[in-house]
Amino acid sequence: MLEKEKKINKLFIYWLCMSLLLVYFAVLIGGLTRLTNSGLSITEWELFKGILPPLTNTSWNLYFEAYKKIPQYELLNFNMSLSEFKIIFYWEYFHRIIARIIGLFFLIPLIFFYFSKKIKKKYLNTCLVILLLIVFQGVIGWYMVKSGLVKDTTVSHYRLSLHLSTAILIMSIMFWLIRNVISNNEKFFFKFSISNIFFQFLIYIIFIQIIMGAFVSGLDAGKIYQTWPLMGKNFFPNDLTILTSKNIIDFNNHSLVQFYHRNLAYFTILYVSLMTLFIYKKKIIFLYKPLYILLIILFLQIFLGIYTLISGLNIYLASAHQITSVLLIFSALNLYYFKTK
Known part of the structure; x- marks a missing residue:
């Protein structure tokens, strides 16, 4: 039986x-x-x-x-x-x-x-x-x-x-x-504690970043600034003027959407770096392997994102960039799964 x-x-x-x-x-x-x-x-x-x-x-x-x-x-x-x-x-x-x-x-x-x-x-x-x-x-x-x-x-x-x-x-x-x-x-995903929220937040960041990526794709916003690390010659797009608080959340603006997508990527890198330091400082050995997987996929995604942009939006690179974002959220889920008890 x-x-x-x-x-x-x-x-x-x-x-x-x-x-x-x-x-x-x-x-x-x-x-x-x-x-x-x-x-x-x-x-x-x-x-x-x-x-x-x-x-x-x-x-x-x-x-x-x-x-x-x-x-x-x-x-x-x-x-x-x-x-x-x-x-x-x-x-x-x-x-x-x-x-x-x-x-x-x-x-x-x-x-x-x-x-x-x-x-x-x-x-x-x-x-x-x-x-x-x-x-x-x-x-x-x-x-x-x-x-x-x-x-x-x-x-x-x-x-x-x-x-x-x-x-x-x-x-x-x-x-x-x-x-x-x-x-x-x-194991339940929504199991709240300070340390769990710290790991959950990475998943939320990646999820929001995927949504921003869909905005970029849907608006063809990647066709505006195809340079990196700057947008043209500036960090902030020179064709963008923020006059009111409503302008900050104008997700119909191509330049603003690309700006958010870029900078949310930088924030993700910073957050994962802090998480890596936390795991090593606390010597949470059982999280090392899922962390390595996350880091490898994150760096691959960064590489694909940059080269998709500067290639003039090569279709195959853009497709790889999109599909790797799924692997990235899987790796973040996997890390959090190991963390939860």
């Missing part, structure tokens, strides 16, 4: 890990869809109808004609051919397909685990929260796309950041659950 329980537990872990990898892959494809300006190529939600791509020239022309009616085509891509349209179509199509796969891959095994009573009660509620967030994420995805179909040539950067941050939240919950299942534990 014990051997059977171990097998079920392994199956449960493999399922969670595969679910996490699928969401990670969806974020990768979603990022490339944004970077290639492909996200508005399918102008209908088509939850069931859109499972198969167009298979005839007539079908392709119907999709292309629908795309021609939106501002992105009329203002930016009016010279686009059908063959060029197919390229951007497939980016969005594959992103939607992987989203459907995630939903089914998570739902069907969860039903099996529940009705066969193979899932522990302490993990069931977390899985249900993840399922609800996955459904919510699908709705957000369409809500985001709709923002670029009427007046604008791109989607709202606020909705884009909501879409990305929800994906990060889903993966973070999955990651924490996997760590609990593997260690046969029930």
